[in-house]
Amino acid sequence: MTDLCRTDDEVARGLAALRPRGDAWRNGGHDGLNGSTMAGFFAGLGAAIGPVERRVCALIDEFFCSSAVETLDLWALEYGAPDGCDPFADVCEKVNAVGDSIPAYAEAAALRRGWSIVIAQEFITIVQCCRMGHGRMGMLRMGAQDGVAWRITVDLASSPSYVAAENRKPLLGRMLMGWAFDCGPDIEALACLIRRIAPAHADLVFETI
Numbered sequence: 654m655t656d657l658c659r660t661d662d663e664v665a666r667g668l669a670a671l672r673p674r675g676d677a678w679r680n681g682g683h684d685g686l687n688g689s690t691m692a693g694f695f696a697g698l699g700a701a702i703g704p705v706e707r708r709v710c711a712l713i714d715e716f717f718c719s720s721a722v723e724t725l726d727l728w729a730l731e732y733g734a735p736d737g738c739d740p741f742a743d744v745c746e747k748v749n750a751v752g753d754s755i756p757a758y759a760e761a762a763a764l765r766r767g768w769s770i771v772i773a774q775e776f777i778t779i780v781q782c783c784r785m786g787h788g789r790m791g792m793l794r795m796g797a798q799d800g801v802a803w804r805i806t807v808d809l810a811s812s813p814s815y816v817a818a819e820n821r822k823p824l825l826g827r828m829l830m831g832w833a834f835d836c837g838p839d840i841e842a843l844a845c846l847i848r849r850i851a852p853a854h855a856d857l858v859f860e861t862i
Contacts, residue, residue, distance in 0.1 A: 658710035665699025718745040738845040752850070756803065759850040767814030768843045773804040802856040805847060807840055809861050814842065 659667065669691075672678040678691075714720040718728050725744065729735065734744040741747040742765065752758040756772035763770045777800045809815045815838065838861050851857060 658707045659703065661699040661703035662696075663699075664703040664706060665695040668698050668702075669695045718748040721745075737842065738849050754850060754852045754855075759803075759847055762850060763843060763846060766843070766846060767812060768840075768846075769808040769811035770843070770847075771806045771808075773806075775802045775804060776800075777802060800854055800856065801852060802858060803847070803851055804858045804860065807838075807843065807859060807861045809838055812843075815840065 711723075714722065715724045718725075721728060728748065729744045732744050732747050734741075734747060739747060741750055741762075752762070756774050760770055760772055807815075809817075817838070840859060840861065844857070844859060847857060
């Protein structure tokens with residue numbers, strides 16, 4: 654859009670075109686301004702107004718994140734970026750993102766971050782209990798859908814973002830009975846990412862292979 658912004662000379666000629674009719678404003682009845690005192694007057698206006706107009710014109714590009722240059726820091730502040738849990742590479746991807754709280758979208762977002770996962774969505778439906786004397790034999794009354802669970806299987810070997818923990822042998826006198834000899838894989842970065850996408854009421858169950 655900045656290519657459409659006018660130069661000082663174009664601003665001067667545009668202002669000159671707004672002159673009223675009459676010899677007093679038309680340089681002896683001619684529209685040409687070259688070499689006249691009036692031309693210098695409008696050239697001065699163009700030099701003063703042109704830079705201001707171009708700054709206003711440049712704001713058109715700043716209105717869209719994909720073309721913004723000077724206000725990217727304001728875009729980031731408005732959208733809370735950077736954020737390590739976000740499934741987006743940068744603030745403009747976050748602004749333009751079109752997604753949903755569905756497993757396929759979460760799997761694709763995780764893959765962009767270097768995690769290979771498969772999500773199985775399980776809907777939980779409860780059976781309403783019946784009290785004696787308020788139900789008939791052979792009749793079950795099902796309740797409404799109670800919730801949803803995401804069972805997330807993480808393929809660590811196919812996940813470039815996974816960094817295995819350093820293996821250390823237990824030290825004598827530093828370990829108590831019942832402690833595990835090692836810790837589970839650290840996938841908190843992935844868990845943080847999935848929590849941003851999954852439905853707020855979903856239970857998340859992570860499994861690693």
